[in-house]
Amino acid sequence: MKKIVSLLSLLLFFTVALKAQTTISIPDTNVTANTVVLLPVNSGSLEVYSLTMHISYDTSVLQYQAIQNNPFESVGVYTANIDSTNGVIAIAWFSTTKVTITDKLFDLQFLYKGGTSTVGFTGTNELTDINSTPFNITFVDGSVSIVTDVEDIGSKIPDSYELNQNYPNPFNPSTTINFALKVSSQVSINIYNSLGQRVTNLVNGSFSAGFKSVQFNASNLASGLYFYRIIATGVDGSKFIQAKKMILMK
Structure with a gap:
């Protein structure tokens, strides 16, 4: 009997632990300058009883405007402190009544002024359940950068994926990167510095x-030395990943 109880307790523990795991993320977003952008703070399905969150952003790139589609401000005790000088949004909320989340916590509304900014989680970030137990959460930062025009070169369809060497190379300050898609694909091209840190998301979208x-x-x-990497996922399930070097010489 003790073994059965122990097994049931163990099963219950793992079931609760599994439910408590989730990812909260802000997606990479490309927008045109001087426009309003809504950044969703995405999540899995959760029943939340308290929340503490700190989100940072670059004030030279983004101007905070509002938190939209926010289910927390009408239930329990809610505060949001906006530090527009240092670019930090601090949110605190708790309630005896649960808030059920399906796909996102809320949207952050900014005026995008141009440039690139990481919008990320900083300091203390925690969500708890009915027992005041913190969920096991992975927080994933996002970025906002300007829309980059991707032009078609001719009308031919390539037989394979390609990523060409940029030209000119070395360059200052602009260079051209050509690539080929054998089928319609979701494409991301990121730029990294010599330390492997991403400096910008150049392309992020669906292309024919x-x-x-x-x-x-x-x-x-x-x-210095930089790298550019393409990840292309085709509608046929194919995937292409490749990286190349380039040199910025001012």
Whole structure:
């Protein structure tokens, strides 16, 4: 009998632990300058009784406007302190009544002024359940950067994926990156510095099959070695990942 009780307790523990695991993330977003952008703070399905969250952003790139679609402000005790000088949004909330989340916590509304900004989690971030037990959460930062025009080169359809060497190379401050998609694909091209840190998301979107061209402007970056990497996921399930080096010489 004791063994049965122990097994049931163990099963209950793992079931609760499994339910408590989730990811909260802010997606990478590309927008045009001087426009309003809504950034969703995405999550899994949760029943939340308290929340503490700190989100940072670059005030030279983003101007805070509001928190939209917020289910917490009408239940329990809710506070939101906005530090527009240092770019920190601090949210605290608790309630004896649960708030049920299906896919996102809320939306952050900013005026995008141009440039690139990480919008990320900083300091203490915690959500708890009815027993005041913190959920096991992985927090994933996002970024906001300007829309980059991707141009079609001709009308031919390539037989395979390609990522060409940028030209000119070395360059100052702009260079061209050409790539090819054998089928319609979801494409992301990120730029990294020599330490492996991402400095910008150059391309993020869905594109038809064909030969493509995109311009990269590095006027806000220091001279040095950089890498650009493409991840293309085709509608047929195919996937292409490749990276190349380039040199910015000012």
